[in-house]
Amino acid sequence: MSTPMSVFDIAGRAMSAQIVRLNTVASNMANAGTVSSSKEGAYRALKPVFTEVSDAPGVSTVRVGQVVQSDTEPTKRHDPSNPLANKDGDVWDAGVDSASELVDMIETQRQYQNNVQVMQTAKTLTLDTLRIEK
Amino acid sequence: MGSDALFGIHGTALQIRSQRMSVLASNIANAGTPGYKARDVDFTKALDSATGDDGTTADAAVSGNMAYRVPVQSSLDGNTVELPVEQTQFAENAIAYKTTLQFLQGRVDTVMQALKGDGS
Numbered sequence: 001m002s003t004p005m006s007v008f009d010i011a012g013r014a015m016s017a018q019i020v021r022l023n024t025v026a027s028n029m030a031n032a033g034t035v036s037s038s039k040e041g042a043y044r045a046l047k048p049v050f051t052e053v054s055d056a057p058g059v060s061t062v063r064v065g066q067v068v069q070s071d072t073e074p075t076k077r078h079d080p081s082n083p084l085a086n087k088d089g090d091v092w093d094a095g096v097d098s099a100s101e102l103v104d105m106i107e108t109q110r111q112y113q114n115n116v117q118v119m120q121t122a123k124t125l126t127l128d129t130l131r132i133e134k
Numbered sequence: 135m136g137s138d139a140l141f142g143i144h145g146t147a148l149q150i151r152s153q154r155m156s157v158l159a160s161n162i163a164n165a166g167t168p169g170y171k172a173r174d175v176d177f178t179k180a181l182d183s184a185t186g187d188d189g190t191t192a193d194a195a196v197s198g199n200m201a202y203r204v205p206v207q208s209s210l211d212g213n214t215v216e217l218p219v220e221q222t223q224f225a226e227n228a229i230a231y232k233t234t235l236q237f238l239q240g241r242v243d244t245v246m247q248a249l250k251g252d253g254s
Contacts, residue, residue, distance in 0.1 A: 061164075118158075
């Protein structure tokens with residue numbers, strides 16, 4: 001058996017996963033104002049799905065298993081002056097819920113901070129242990 | 135693993151503290167994973183079984199005394215990690231780790247003093 005994951009592996013990979021989540025939030029916010037001439041072509045929010053990664057009981061980290069499109073429906077809006085409007089004069093606004101994206105962003109930030117704190121504590125304790133003979 | 139002649143119970147305690155830190159770090163890492171069940175090590179029981187006479191290693195003692203956390207309030211996605219709980223436990227574990235380290239330091243200092251003789 002290989003050496004079990006250290007706290008640094010656990011927190012480090014969790015931080016990577018949170019960064020992926022932050023990137024999806026950024027993509028969603030960037031595309032929140034986009035319009036499309038068809039419902040199918042409209043942007044839908046991307047959501048990462050976290051999956052547990054474990055190689056020993058009780059010790060596990062996290063990775064982004066997949067990124068899925070959310071089921072927030074694009075909204076139809078009548079806007080004949082829009083160059084993208086279809087023959088009925090309708091456009092579809094991107095299916096992004098800005099409020100929930102901002103909530104997601106704060107949650108991501110908090111969870112990232114938690115992992116940084118874990119890593120910092122582990123680092124301090126490891127260094128203290130190394131210095132024990134002095 | 136029995137008690138070590140030099141470090142006594144503290145060497146084993148430090149190993150268990152370190153492994154518990156990994157378990158709690160796993161819980162914090164998986165705070166957003168749907169269906170993840172938070173786990174924790176019963177430190178007292180693990181230390182008892184690791185310092186007993188039946189030759190249990192610290193690794194075996196930790197995995198043998200692991201249990202799922204009972205959430206205060208269950209969440210819709212089946213995740214049982216509650217960050218305030220995990221943070222508190224992690225902080226408590228870190229302080230206990232440091233305390234154990236101080237005990238070890240004391241033992242090392244004593245031996246060093248004995249080796250040097252007059253203490254100068």
